[in-house]
Amino acid sequence: MPPPPLPPRPKTPRIILYHQTHYTSSKEYISILPLLTENTGTTHVILAAIHLNNPPGNIHLNETPPDDAIFETLWDEVLVLQDSGIKVLGMLGGAARGSFERLDGSEQSFEAYYCPLRDMVHKHKLDGLDLDVEEEMSLEGIIRLIDRLKADFGQEFLVTLAPVATGLINQRHLSGFDYQMLEVLRGGVIDWYNVQFYCGWGSMADPQCYDLIMAMGWPPEKVVAGVVTNAANGSGWVGIDVLVVVFMELVQKYPGFGGVMGWEYFNAMPGGLGRPWEWAENMANAMAMGRAW
Template structure:
């Protein structure tokens, strides 16, 4: 029994007996299940030596007593809450990172576990005495294949089967991140068009479902770009994911910001229409304010002016210099974010792409970006970046 050897604080529990009230007080005792069952058993034995009527009366009374006793003992003996079958194999995080106390999200893309022939260690985010400000890590980059399997592109042109033993170290670090309270989602980047055919949908979806389940992902980020998936299929996929993995499964999408503003749209379907149909199943959108536009207050305002609540999307930036266009000093971005958060305090958070050499920090300390982002959003104190101010300044040519 799980209660063996558990020390309890003094408990006073009122129990009705034969019309009178008496109190059972356990004072600094070591209560185990054997003692509790022995105690209840002896009382029931006494009760059943009386007449049938008395026996039934005492039986009912002692059932009440047993219930109240179990309620008093429950906090010490309780295990994990039962999980519904739909979510039992998917979620490992306790979601207790420093920033998780806020509604703001600090989203870290980890799309390149291998880069320049060396391991990129995402566990650096959590393996230190530093506060953890990242709330979500998007692990990938995954693709659905036409042979009903999946692959992961780990950086550069390295393509691996999703379960290649050579990546065991990356899966292990993913577990470390989850155990630290940071939710880990699959970063799904391609193969969406294979889901368009209703006849083969289940076969194409099966390896995705299998990998999400076996690897215990907390969610999925759907990055649909230049992939001929229809609005109807996207709706079907989101509804299927929600039905299969439950309410706690984090479903996000990553449109370019101009798509939300009514401009250039790499996804080829309307996000406004998607929001109307399955918005309740989408946690938020990681809007890309790079590539097709800049990270400016005007670009942000354009999205809001098109009817989007700032609480529905994060500000996605190219934290890695490899994905940036246009020159903008990182140190100057503080003023940009100050303007955005002052004008739109409901903005959901920030997202950084990609982890391996992002600024500040670069190759040696990419963990610095989530802390910097948390300062911009007011989640972390201004002095949280004091130890790496030089790194921030050295990003002088950071481009967004």
């Protein structure tokens, strides 16, 4: 049986923000609505981070069950963004280990952990899942998970992965499996890769690291360039003025450039805590200027 056709790609580069810090240190809720109301050009928001804990069904969004009252406003805002065309995904995994180990076992174990995750995604009407595998996982295990998500939610359900940049050029990385082999076997149903060009795994201070990935044969429309949005969010922060120039060049150099991802929203520069949406505005302007260059 031939692989399913590639999903349609956006006409403009994606502008993606992860949203993990939902409250400030003083317990003030951080609204994501300005990403819509300020006309920032944001295309996707990824809620972080979903963790599968023991026993099966013990799911947390960060440190709290996703149905807790603390998330009521967040879920309401998610619906507003979705109604206006911004896709909202959940991020599974990340730096906290265990979720993918629990999904990489026997069929019985997989079903026990996967089914509550499926039900949570369905209940909160997420548009997709971002699989941030930062622990050892088998190639067979990640394929089983991807296949099951597409089977249960349909081909329109977004499935993305979040490798570090070295993972796309067969150097040391965090996930265990071979990303190039995964792309060969399941590239037709993987929508794109949110690639981490920071924390020593790559850099967006210039185009060289992205160019190297392109030289390996990766399609530009599937390689989203991920950066930290504030020096406090991880090493390898690159100032907004430099990023604008680099992304203008990448948009001009690679037709179909996949876009840019930022970790994370709440304190994104240059606006910081008061106006974090300005990061997305700057990225949208860079994409537009690159196309007009």
